[in-house]
Amino acid sequence: MKVIQAFWLAILGLWANKFRVLSAMMGIVIGLFAVMVLISIAVGAKDMLMRQMGNLGAEQILVMPGRVLDDANGQKDLLSGLTSVPSTLTYEDAEAVRAVPGVERVVPQLETVANIDYGDTRVQGMIVGTTTGYAEVQHAAVAEGSFFAEEDQGKNVVVLGRNVHDGLLGITQQDGGGGEAAPGGEDKPWWQKWLSGLTAEASEPMLVGKTIMIGETEYSVAGVLEPNATLGSSTDNTVVMPIETALANTDMTYLNKMIVEADSLDVIDQVDGAVFSAIAAQHSEIDFSVVKQEQMLGAVGKVTTVLQVMLAGITATALLISGMGILNVMVMSVRERTREIGIRKALGATTFEILLQFFFETLLLCLVGGAIGIACGYAFIELWNANVTIFALSLPMWAVQLGLGVTAVIGGIFGVYPALKAARMKPSKALRFE
Incomplete structure (x- = not known):
């Protein structure tokens, strides 16, 4: 009490x-x-x-330029970073990896920045040359149209990220994402921008089937991706095209990375070593790294x-x-x-x-x-x-x-x-x- x-x-x-x-x-x-x-x-x-990091499944492996050094236990020490060497990974390396037993799929990626034009509007975006597996790896859903097919390799077709698409139509402006605004739109009051956005969206809601310019080359828009603004891996500011098209029409030569998917977890270690050997056989020195998903998560x-x-x-x-x-x-x-x-x-x-x-x-x-x-x-x-x-x-x-x-x-x-x-x-x- x-x-x-x-x-x-x-x-x-x-x-x-x-x-x-x-x-x-x-x-x-x-x-x-x-x-x-x-x-x-x-x-x-x-x-x-x-x-x-989980966008890469447990059965997937990342190949990237530069060397990841090993720690005292012989494990890759990703926290120490990559050695600073330019990429020497090529599309031929990806083809060699595709022939490795136990490899289910290879998704090579070329990346560069370029201006994209539609009519009088210009935006800046990331040009990505890749294969059809890119959409699944990036968890990028198509909002309108379709992703390009494997038989479209070498054709001038592209898939637009949401910010690039909307920027070309003048619907929205994303800081650091869509590039420059439509001409004459910088000093408009917010209500005029809102009204012009509604007008643009009503008259031309999608660019699917339209033609855009990247540099001096025309490309047909096959699809538009859903927004997926996640830190570090967004596709909103990208223009995705077949990798063979990118190699033929741009100055891109070397891959920024490639993602390799094994048949199953049971063979991941064997595939990891075989992928390393396949690429090493085509290089005079070891200037690349092969990293498993579990090492990145660690x-x-x-x-x-x-x-x-x-x-x-x-x-x-x-x-x-x-x-x-x-x-x-x-x-x-x-x-x-x-x-x-x-x-x-x-x-x-x-x-x-x-x-x-x-x-x-x-x-x-x-x-x-x-x-x-x-x-x-x-x-x-x-x-x-x-x-x-x-x-x-x-x-x-x-x-x-x-x-x-x-x-x-x-x-x-x-x-x-x-x-x-x-x-x-x-x-x-x-x-x-x-």
Whole structure:
């Protein structure tokens, strides 16, 4: 019963000093808010990276220019980066890899930047020369028309990314994605741009079947891709064409990368070695790397582990500072309520009851502040996810439980000293306190 009574007295004590309690609580609120947002950013970024790396299935292998050095255990150390050498990978290398037993599919990629023209409108985009497997590897769905077929190799056909397509029509302008705006559209008010966008969309909603210019060459638009604006692997700003067309019509010679898919996981190790040997046989030196999906995921895991350790340090520092602030506030509260403590002791309150009351006050202050901070963090995450598309924030339940648990521990630790200070007061001195 004494514990319950002390708990209710703690609630009444906090309610009687609302403004001081709110000011003391702000430290915990801000600390927990920051912790929740930082954890959600870390988890969201990790999930995004894992999904993007997961675009390559477990049975897929990435071949890229440059050497990935091995660590002391003989494993590829992707965190050390690639050696800086120009690409010497060729389409012939891709054809050699395609002949390796156990290889299901090879998706080579050539990349360059070029101006794309449609009528009087010009945008800049990434030109990608590849094969039909590109759409599946990039998880790129076609919104209108179709992706080019294997028999279209050598033909002047392209598939447009969403930003490039809309930029050519003057529908939308994406910073860093669609290039230049349509002539005369830079200084228009927002409502004129909106109206012109509606007009463009109504009169010419898609460029499928139309002809665009890349350099001095005409290309027929076979399809338009769905938007898939993900950090680092978006197709929104690309113009995809058959690789043989790209080799014939552009100055691209060497591959930026190729993705190799094995028949199954059972043969992935054998295919990995055979792919390396097939390419090495055509090169005078080893100036490329063959990396399995599990090795790339391992590198991402190391990075996210470092990030989580950093966040743990930031969390501990923020909550420690918040706890020190609450300790100071509660010590001042004990001093201001010295006469109250003296009167209660004179009326028969025990040292244990006084100790419990002030201990519960500190604990409740921390827990309520922590709950408010978590609620504010959750509201921020929901607001972010509703308005920002680059990547989604994710707040795992363990973070909420950890936040409340840590605030309870802080309340317990920093509540002991003011509680003991109040409980040890002698009634005679407390009653004479001015």
